[in-house]
Amino acid sequence: MSTPQLQIVVDEERREFEPREEVSGGVSWVLQSPPDTVELRLFWYTEGKGTRDVRVVETVAFEASPEGLGDFRIRLPASPYSFSGRLFSIRWALELVAEPSGESQRVDLVMGPGGREVEVHEGS
Amino acid sequence: MNQKSGGGRGIFGKLFFTLFLAAFLGMGSWFTYLMVEGFVYQIGTSLWPVLDCTILSSTVEENPGAPEHEEPYTFRVRYRWATDFSEGTSDVYRHGYYGSSDIGEALRLAQRYPEGAQVPCRVNPGAPDSAVLELASSWNVLWIFVPLLFVAVGAGGIYLTWRGPSSLATSRLGTSISSRVSSSFGGAGCLAAFFSVFLIFGLLIFVPFFAVPLAQSWSASGWAQVPCLIEYSAVRTHPGDDGATYSVEVLYSYEVGGRQFKSSRYDFFTGSDSEYSSKSEWVQSHPEGTRTTCYVNPEDPLDAVVRLGSLGLALWGLLPLIFVAVGGIGVAGSLLSLRRKGKARARDVSRPSDRLPVHGTGPLVLEAAASPLSKLVTGTIFALIWNGITGIFVWVAVTGWADGEEMGCLALFLIPFVLIGLAALVNIPYLALAMVNPRPRLTLDKRRLTLGSSATLSWRFRGATRRLRRLRITLEGIEKVTYRRGTNTRTDTNTFATMPVVDLPAGTGLESGQAHLEIPPDTMHSFKASHNEVVWKLRLQGEIRVWPDVLTEFEVEVEPPAR
């Protein structure tokens, strides 16, 4: 049996987006056992000195088969922007997850004005 | 960067709290034990078989002026029971009945159990000489909640003091991030339980000893006024650890509908107090043989009173009301805090926070919620109430110590209360100084602040603005994180943006003015999640020489642009 493979391909391999812009692309997966669900999740998460916060903004469900392909088209929300301060960062990502095995594949995105992360630096 | 931690306290702190709470636990446990012992006996009595009894004799024994440990009026009864196999007699009306200070109560019992009557009684099958006519009221069981509350506060507090708090997250890299959700909440239930002790204690004293007697006095003022004859009057002395207290003991007779009745009720306020002179005056003016007027309940001639009560005694009712107020405010505040936490927990983490009413049109007025005067009044009332109550107990401890009594435990118990009281007192001068400070009111000309937008900020001071030496208003962006793993919860903040909006020296019209406020387009909007936040604040500082500065912060919501 082949090793599980999950893949996310964003159209034009873009990683930087404006708020409210549409993200589109395709997914594919090959799993060792039949999944209950295969989902593509758009979410943000935090990194830094504090405990991680995660918020799934949108989910696209695909047919729960051991192998499959699918397309997705998701509209990004207006906020929160991708952000980096000294204490925490907000990062956007797409994640393809097969349950119950929990196998997953993630692609990080940047969402902000001009497709850039907002960086703040001043320390006290 | 600022750092705050929510870690545990040291071993000495824990020992101190344990000693403090052990007083609650010990006292509550002892009274619970005594009450349970009584209830167990009562339950056993209720299982005794019910037989028919014949009342052999039924009288009321009058002994006005009886010693302190005896009741002056006692219902004396003797009854006989018999079955096919055995018979016996008893003179126990009810377990725990030793008489009453109210002759009316004894007379009513004599009416209920007249000589020759056939009434049900309960006979102990294991000891046939033991029987009772009545059981103690089962409602008495409810009183057990009072000592149990003390047990709960003491035991729960000690448990919470010593158990290792822990907050252990389990996230790890390499697996799906989006499968994890985070949440956090705390509780204020213990605080509510603590204050509920005050509330219940206050209610238990206020309702039966003051509210009910006041209502009865008001009702009795409409009763029939009947001539009565004083048969006995004296000031009764009740020795106590903290000095003697006094009550009026009286017995008078009166006639209603051609029948002779007696009552021993002076007024509706039960118990005794340390005030002597007014009682002595009344007794001296109402010696034995005096004819006076008493109030008789037209529906029950046994129900009479010779005095409707005094305002001075009613004022003592304010003392337990203080407990009720402190307990009620504390419980309400704790429950409100719990509710807020519950709501915050339920809120979607990505939803913009609703700290300010950003919706709608028109200017946004930013003003401190509590005025300096209300803060001073609240702070002073709190200090007075707190220190008033604490002072009573301190006085008891000090006089007891002066009399050579062992007051160590009480003194230890009082230490935290005294410290809180001192802090409250020290706070009053600061609040008073701050009260005469000019009070700012900021107005933003638009309710929605968005990145890259500008707004007009107006300010106006009320009060002595000439004392201001410098005015600074800054807009600050702050990132704030909370870290939960292991036993501690830690919060860190970092100010990432400080933008001066106003910086004016004295003599440049500080009392009011306008300034242009610009939100940079390339910074971060407000953001709130469970453990990570970006907060924007307008910080106002008015410098005053040799005086507390005017310091106020207003949180403002900065949103991403609509398009």
Next chain:
Amino acid sequence: MRARDNPYRVERLHALRFRLQGGCWDRLWERFVRQGRRGCVLGPHGSGKTTLLLELAERLRDTGLSVRMETVRTGESRRHDPRLWCEGLGEGAVLVVDGADLLSPLRWRRLVQGKPRVAGLIVASHTRRLLPVLHSCRTTADLLDDLIRELHPGNGCRQPSAGDLFTRHRGDLREALRELYDFHAGIRGQSCRV
């Protein structure tokens, strides 16, 4: 330095593997079996109890066992019922409980003595409570130095030494690493660019 680039960010700290000092995993497994598949991981704050539990859970899963991990957090103990944890678990399953000392005494007793339908029970606690000790977590300055080297190999700036950090934080590695986060974030007026 951006928070997401900070080598001492929480996610990297949580990804550190547990260093089992003075023994090997097989010996720990033998002890677990000998104790009737029950044991308590003891240790002070920041000594690695949670990290060890995660490591154990992962290793138990690798052996084919079904593992359920539960974390009891401050203020949430009332929401946890050990009987529910055991529901749906097979007879060979191992229950791993972090923050077990936060459970109420009744629930703790239910967990430890209440015939749970699981084959194994491992808990992390600050105090020993009714369970035999599986492992006592202890920290050293060398261990901290080892973790720093893993998190930030070959860093070219002069950051506080492991020995100083260890002493300053009385062996609490979590706090020591959080100080290094601040150092690299440029907080407290220091900055380290790599």
